[in-house]
Amino acid sequence: MPPTGGDDGPRTLQTVSMSAQVLATLKELDGAGVTELATELDLSKSTAHIHLTSLVENGLVVKRDGKYALALKLFAFGEYVRSRNQLYRHGKPQVDELANETGQYVHVVTEENGRAINLYQVKGDTSVSGEYQTSKPQQRDHLHYTASGKAILASLPERRVEEIIEGHGLPERTANTVTDPEALFEELSAIRQRGYAYNNEEEIEGFRAIAAPVQTPDGDVLGSLSVSGPASVLQGDRFEETLPKQVVNSANVIEVNINMSNRS
Numbered sequence: 001m002p003p004t005g006g007d008d009g010p011r012t013l014q015t016v017s018m019s020a021q022v023l024a025t026l027k028e029l030d031g032a033g034v035t036e037l038a039t040e041l042d043l044s045k046s047t048a049h050i051h052l053t054s055l056v057e058n059g060l061v062v063k064r065d066g067k068y069a070l071a072l073k074l075f076a077f078g079e080y081v082r083s084r085n086q087l088y089r090h091g092k093p094q095v096d097e098l099a100n101e102t103g104q105y106v107h108v109v110t111e112e113n114g115r116a117i118n119l120y121q122v123k124g125d126t127s128v129s130g131e132y133q134t135s136k137p138q139q140r141d142h143l144h145y146t147a148s149g150k151a152i153l154a155s156l157p158e159r160r161v162e163e164i165i166e167g168h169g170l171p172e173r174t175a176n177t178v179t180d181p182e183a184l185f186e187e188l189s190a191i192r193q194r195g196y197a198y199n200n201e202e203e204i205e206g207f208r209a210i211a212a213p214v215q216t217p218d219g220d221v222l223g224s225l226s227v228s229g230p231a232s233v234l235q236g237d238r239f240e241e242t243l244p245k246q247v248v249n250s251a252n253v254i255e256v257n258i259n260m261s262n263r264s
Helices: 014-029 034-041 045-057 073-083 086-102 131-138 147-153 158-168 181-194 236-263
Strands: 061-064 067-070 105-112 115-122 197-200 207-215 221-230
Touching: 014 034, 014 045, 014 061, 014 067, 034 045, 045 061, 045 067, 073 086, 086 105, 086 115, 086 221, 086 236, 105 147, 115 147, 147 181, 147 197, 147 207, 147 221, 158 181, 197 221, 207 236, 221 236
Parallel strands: none
Antiparallel strands: 061 067, 105 115, 105 221, 197 207, 207 221
């Protein structure tokens, strides 16, 4: 297929764009046959088959019992990318330690293309397990309804935050989700002043979180570190004082380790 695009945007190859859509759709459908994929992407069966066959030949998709699914080769790509990320490398030990101290879920998160990417998470001994937490590393979250995301947004330039809102919106997840841009900017200002962010049942009812940004010495945000758990556990002084101090201290340790590594 020929390149697309014009004066208003970059030129792209339709075949590459469609292959990316095929991969994303196979993930969403947890595998699919040719007909199902063609219907989902509004393609002819022959066109869908060509894309699937090309992806199979390149090892990115596998075919089993008439269904196509993502191949483990993509896992190898993802592991390579993650291992090259300094926030993951230096944040992993602190995530492990903080999960052990708090007994709750701990995450280290970064931002890419205006969405949150979960680099690493650990389940503490007393944390509540669930399918949502298990699948979280596979998701690209909005930033405005998680503590991790808001800690990152508070550390970004205002214009960048506006671009993210324009590109992804402020969808509502619960009755507590902040969906008004002005209210969000007010909260981001408060986060900058105190140094950490809250998620007060804004992503999931009955679930709270605290997060602190991880920044370079120049103030560029690399991501954030968070602790999350049931509102019945994260409440009172623990939610308002103890856990915020632990999260901020752990985030600062990651920053120091990254800074020392960059200077060595």
